[in-house]
Structures are given as C-alpha cells and as structure tokens.
Amino acid sequence: MNEELFLKENLLPQDELIELLRSSCHRQAGEVDLHVHSAYSDGEFEPACLIHMAKQNGVRLFALTDHDGLKGLPEAMESAAAEKIKLISGVELSADLKAEQPDNPFGKYISIHLLGYGFDPADQPLVEAIAQMKLWREDRNRRLLQYLEETGIGITKEELAAVSGISDYVGKPNIARALAAKYGLKNWKDAFAERAGETPGIFKRPEVKAIRRKKLPAEKAIKLILGAGGVPVLAHPYKIGALKEGAWRLESFLERLERLLEVLKKYGLMGMECRYSEHPDEVAEALLEMAERLDLIATCGSDFHDLEALPLKKIGKISGCFIAGENGEVYDD
Numbered sequence: 224m225n226e227e228l229f230l231k232e233n234l235l236p237q238d239e240l241i242e243l244l245r246s247s248c249h250r251q252a253g254e255v256d257l258h259v260h261s262a263y264s265d266g267e268f269e270p271a272c273l274i275h276m277a278k279q280n281g282v283r284l285f286a287l288t289d290h291d292g293l294k295g296l297p298e299a300m301e302s303a304a305a306e307k308i309k310l311i312s313g314v315e316l317s318a319d320l321k322a323e324q325p326d327n328p329f330g331k332y333i334s335i336h337l338l339g340y341g342f343d344p345a346d347q348p349l350v351e352a353i354a355q356m357k358l359w360r361e362d363r364n365r366r367l368l369q370y371l372e373e374t375g376i377g378i379t380k381e382e383l384a385a386v387s388g389i390s391d392y393v394g395k396p397n398i399a400r401a402l403a404a405k406y407g408l409k410n411w412k413d414a415f416a417e418r419a420g421e422t423p424g425i426f427k428r429p430e431v432k433a434i435r436r437k438k439l440p441a442e443k444a445i446k447l448i449l450g451a452g453g454v455p456v457l458a459h460p461y462k463i464g465a466l467k468e469g470a471w472r473l474e475s476f477l478e479r480l481e482r483l484l485e486v487l488k489k490y491g492l493m494g495m496e497c498r499y500s501e502h503p504d505e506v507a508e509a510l511l512e513m514a515e516r517l518d519l520i521a522t523c524g525s526d527f528h529d530l531e532a533l534p535l536k537k538i539g540k541i542s543g544c545f546i547a548g549e550n551g552e553v554y555d556d
C-alpha cells in the first residue's frame with residue numbers, strides 16, 4: 224500500500240470529514256455512495272471497476288466499505304484519483320452486544336454492522352483487529368465446512384476458491400455460491416432462505432446458526448474507528464434482526480432502535496446510515512428525523528455487491544428501491 228500517498232490525498236482533518244459526511248444525504252441524488260463492497264470481501268468487482276461504474280453513474284463522493292478488510296483501499300484510491308472522484312477510506316466491521324452485557328438494553332444477543340469512514344488505514348490497532356477478525360472468520364468457516372461435509376453436502380477447498388474473490392476473504396456468501404454451483408441451487412441466496420431440511424435454507428438451520436464466529440464487541444469496534452481518526456456509523460439499522468423480533472411495527476422498531484443508539488452513542492457512535500437501498504422511503508425519513516434529533520450524522524449508501532441485485536441496487540442509487548421484504552435481515556457473512 225502506498226500509505227503515504229493515501230494519507231496525503233485522502234485523510235481529511237476530522238472537522239472537514241464530518242462536514243463532508245453531513246452533506247452526503249443532502250447532495251443531489253446519485254452524487255454520493257458511501258457503502259460499496261468489492262471482490263476483496265464478498266462483492267463481484269475489483270475496486271477499479273467499481274470506481275469506473277460510480278463515475279458512469281455520476282457519483283462524486285465514494286467510500287469502499289469491504290467487510291472486515293482494508294485491502295481494496297489502495298486500488299480504490301488510485302482509480303478514484305484517475306477518475307476524479309472524491310474517495311474517503313471506508314470499512315464495514317461486524318460487531319455485537321452480548322446478551323449478558325449490563326448495558327445491553329434488550330438482554331439478548333444483538334449483531335450489528337458498523338461503517339468506519341475517513342480513518343487512517345495504516346493505524347496499527349485497527350490493522351491488528353482486522354487480522355484477528357480474519358482468524359475468527361476462518362475458524363467459523365472450518366467448523367461450518369465440517370458440518371456441511373458431515374451432512375453430505377461437502378465442498379472442497381478448490382470449489383470454494385473458484386467462487387471466492389481476489390483476496391483470501393471467504394464469507395458465508397462465498398460458501399453459499401459454492402453450494403449453489405455444486406448442488407444446483409437456483410440462486411446462492413437460497414442457502415439463506417427459510418426452508419427446512421433441504422440444501423436451500425441450510426444456513427437457517429439452528430445447528431448452522433449456532434456455528435458462530437467471534438465478533439468484536441460494539442464498543443471496541445467503535446473505539447477502534449475513533450482511535451484511527453475515523454467516524455463510526457451504524458450501518459442499515461432497518462436490517463438489525465434483534466430489533467424486529469416478536470410482534471413489531473415501524474413504531475416499535477424505531478423505539479427499540481433509539482434505545483440501542485443511546486448505548487452506541489455512549490461508546491462514541493457518530494452517525495447512522497439513513498438513506499439505504501433497502502430502506503423504504505418512510506423508514507429513511509423516520510431515520511433522518513431520529514439522526515437529527517439525536518445529533519447523529521446521517522449518511523447514505525447502496526451496499527452494492529454484484530450485478531444480481533441490479534437494477535434495484537446500483538451504485539449511487541440509494542432510496543426508493545426496497546427489495547428485502549418487511550423482515551429483511553442482514554446476512555451473517
């Protein structure tokens with residue numbers, strides 16, 4: 224990584240960074256996308272290709288936010304400079320609140336995604352935490368692959384490598400792609416579907432859900448981003464499964480979210496992703512109002528991964544394209 228160049232060109236003083244993020248939801252539609260994945264995590268395209276697509280779509284401010292990884296940032300930086308797009312460093316960290324934590328407002332396990340923006344990608348504690356997260360993911364993958372083998376739907380390392388990206392990242396979507404290719408699922412997302420006792424739906428089985436990977440505590444993830452000079456932002460709040468359990472309506476979801484935000488703000492959370500490709504307009508509007516009231520920076524992002532989601536999920540196209548259904552939940556990657 225040409226870190227020196229990244230620092231010089233892309234690290235903004237925090238007040239400028241905050242100003243830039245604050246403007247993101249108010250700029251002309253399509254001008255900003257602060258949530259995109261590359262083949263360095265579970266996306267389809269290399270960063271250069273994403274930047275090119277962003278340029279074609281009229282995006283002027285962009286963040287690459289790979290899951291638990293920073294490897295795509297140097298390539299994104301070079302391409303953004305060539306295409307004259309403003310790039311800020313980005314990452315999406317998986318984190319959790321344990322049920323038994325005294326400050327957990329619901330007394331049950333909560334899994335969240337945290338976006339980090341504008342941090343120093345060479346920050347040592349952040350780099351070390353990301354290396355640790357990779358080991359936790361590999362440990363989970365080993366146990367998951369063993370379960371699949373014992374269930375009679377094993378996949379080999381070679382089959383997995385064939386559907387993985389350009390880096391050494393392997394998440395559940397990669398494993399789902401390998402299952403789909405070998406066992407004839409129509410779509411890899413069927414592995415996450417609600418179907419009992421069949422290969423589609425395999426990731427919904429309780430015994431598979433119990434094969435968890437260790438995650439960063441939310442407090443630690445937020446403090447890592449802050450420590451690296453960045454801005455921590457809660458990703459896609461409407462996909463947090465723990466806020467939608469039991470009987471729930473938009474009002475009860477918002478009330479639960481606000482209680483969660485109070486805790487995350489104490490840890491140092493600075494923003495919330497309000498405009499998002501799977502947030503219906505009424506949800507986005509309610510989140511914008513809540514962000515304003517709680518003094519959180521409202522951000523926007525598409526979460527573009529691959530062409531399968533087109534035309535509904537497209538770089539720079541952020542609101543008004545709800546696809547996940549009322550119970551849409553984030554995949555545990």
Ligand SMILES: [Zn+2]
Binds near residue numbers: 458459553
């Ligand atoms: Zn996410």
Ligand SMILES: [Zn+2]
Binds near residue numbers: 315526
């Ligand atoms: Zn994402």
